[in-house]
Amino acid sequence: MFPRARLLQNAAKKIVKSSVAQHSTKTSKKSSSLPWVAAGALATTVAGAGATLYASDYNLHPPKYEWSHSGPLESLDHASIRRGYQVYKQVCAACHSMEYIAYRHLVGVSHSEEEAKTLAEQIQVVDGPDEDGNMFERPGKLSDYFPQPYANEEAARAANNGAYPPDLSMITLARHGGEDYIFALLTGYREDPPAGIDLREGQAYNVYFPGQAIGMAQQLYPGVMEYDDGTPATVAQMAKDVSTFLVWAAEPHFDERKRMGMKVLTILSFMAGILLYYKRHKWSVLKTRKLVYKSING
């Protein structure tokens, strides 16, 4: 760590210590102020260390992309969600789970009920026990969640040189930059790392990954898959579609939330007009009265 960060941390620690010491000499009368002082000092520590760390590890921030769903009135592109599901299923699902998404969630969003049922039936789910106490396998149903690629975290790490492919259900909310980051990450691989950067076995160089050495090799190449709807599967197209799909997965109520926001704003603006009129009506008597003071004794 840089000396400045250590200095800041030490200073913050002292503040915490002295505020604790001061507090313990007083009686418990002022007990409510201690948590605030400590929280403030802690925030200084975190902010100090955080700022220095950010400046020092040379992270490249993803650019802001023009998503068709950014903006207060724009809904998600559902054709893109559908294509994004296909990318997830054919490419990412080999390593990444999406444990909070079930086939029924796709119904009415990207697939019809029939289509979602067909997709679910393609997987085998362990169910049971049956009347003899045995577990058995059956085709998936709408209520089944997406299958997990690995039995547990250890198996996942063992298959990926020790790196753990995180669950993608909430990934756009779990990473700084959201879908901009996911898109930038998927398209941010460079063939040769610059001089001075050593990659370990199984690592690839990605300019947007914090630390730049990522345990996931480039996944999207031209021709890695073909879209059912005939869209040319370029790298950027696949990255954009899977990012949109992941936005929907993390925020299934994205469209509903925006529609609700518009309704609320419309109703509130009507109400504001009515309230203004009512307020002026009520105050008109007071505001238009005239006060006259007469001196009695001349």
Ligand code: HEC
């Ligand atoms: C061959 C296995 C594999 C496939 C296929 C794969 N990934 Fe990964 N992914 C990984 C591993 C391993 C990591 C952890 C990397 C690390 O921590 O260094 C990872 C990490 C990630 C991360 C998290 C990066 C971060 O900031 O922590 C995202 C997002 C991601 N993958 C998205 C995808 C998407 C989207 C696809 C499909 C287009 C995909 N992955 C396909 C193995 C895979």
